[in-house]
Amino acid sequence: MEEFPIKDFFTNENRDKYLNDGYFVVDNIIDELICDKINSYVQSNKDNNVDQTKEIDRDYPFSDILGTKVFINTIDESSKDNPFNLIDYEKITKMASFLSNKPMKFWLKKVYLKSAFQGDNEVYHQDYEYHISKGGNTDPFYDYIQCFIALEDHSIPGGCLNIIKGSHKSKRIPHDMVMTRNGISKLTVKPDILKQLSKGNNFKPMELKKGSCVFFSYVTLHGSSSNSSPLDQPRMVIQFMSKDKSHDEDKTQEFFSNRKLKEIKILELMLNHLKQE
Numbered sequence: 109m110e111e112f113p114i115k116d117f118f119t120n121e122n123r124d125k126y127l128n129d130g131y132f133v134v135d136n137i138i139d140e141l142i143c144d145k146i147n148s149y150v151q152s153n154k155d156n157n158v159d160q161t162k163e164i165d166r167d168y169p170f171s172d173i174l175g176t177k178v179f180i181n182t183i184d185e186s187s188k189d190n191p192f193n194l195i196d197y198e199k200i201t202k203m204a205s206f207l208s209n210k211p212m213k214f215w216l217k218k219v220y221l222k223s224a225f226q227g228d229n230e231v232y233h234q235d236y237e238y239h240i241s242k243g244g245n246t247d248p249f250y251d252y253i254q255c256f257i258a259l260e261d262h263s264i265p266g267g268c269l270n271i272i273k274g275s276h277k278s279k280r281i282p283h284d285m286v287m288t289r290n291g292i293s294k295l296t297v298k299p300d301i302l303k304q305l306s307k308g309n310n311f312k313p314m315e316l317k318k319g320s321c322v323f324f325s326y327v328t329l330h331g332s333s334s335n336s337s338p339l340d341q342p343r344m345v346i347q348f349m350s351k352d353k354s355h356d357e358d359k360t361q362e363f364f365s366n367r368k369l370k371e372i373k374i375l376e377l378m379l380n381h382l383k384q385e
């Protein structure tokens with residue numbers, strides 16, 4: 109299939125749509141053949157991939173739920189044989205900058221495997237909550253954007269991404285911390301708020317075709333169900349931040365330590381509860 113003709117993308121109409129909806133779908137952002145190459149590369153390297161990002165939603169060490177793994181591309185990054193290098197990041201960065209109306213730089217790329225029958229759900233959240241305070245004074249809408257690429261066809265039974273249209277207009281929404289079945293903590297918004305914001309047909313399942321993508325902001329609410337289908341549903345996430353911002357190492361460490369303290373508190377409560385029974 110032909111890649112998306114970039115010249116049709118840069119219109120005020122498209123930007124207004126993004127500013128209004130909080131997301132924007134682009135078909136065929138990468139070629140299906142590139143998706144195939146990335147998928148087989150991820151499958152053959154997933155066990156020796158080294159996560160150097162210290163991000164929190166990676167595979168949990170004592171979990172044997174392999175379908176929840178997150179693959180961070182840290183192997184052979186400069187090699188021509190690495191299929192991740194076939195992606196036209198320059199083009200995608202231009203598109204991200206256009207929608208956000210600010211020059212953007214790429215800062216992280218990762219692949220969620222979301223494997224057949226076992227890929228986990230993702231509780232509903234705004235990405236900003238995972239990065240707030242890492243970069244000092246940032247605007248949650250204009251300083252961050254992500255490009256979410258379907259590396260296979262995405263379907264509702266496979267747990268495609270669901271977006272709550274217009275939710276970015278609520279700006280930052282309070283999140284609670286919950287523990288997931290594979291032992292990692294996640295941040296999520298209360299169901300009452302989610303119900304309220306999805307009213308009027310604002311709940312949008314993203315049944316993306318292989319190689320298509322959706323751009324969405326760091327305050328656009330999103331989440332997904334688990335994969336109850338026989339087909340893998342890998343997705344690649346490319347995250348961008350404003351060129352004039354950066355994540356400060358000390359602030360990031362502080363963010364992670366605070367988070368760890370909260371996790372310990374929840375786990376201690378659970379343990380105490382178990383001991384009392």
Ligand SMILES: O=C(O)CCC(=O)C(=O)O
Pocket residue numbers: 220229230235254256267268269330331332343345
């Ligand atoms: O893959 C999913 O269902 C959710 C991924 C996500 O939260 C994200 O791309 O920010």
Ligand SMILES: [Fe+2]
Pocket residue numbers: 233234235330
């Ligand atoms: Fe997210």
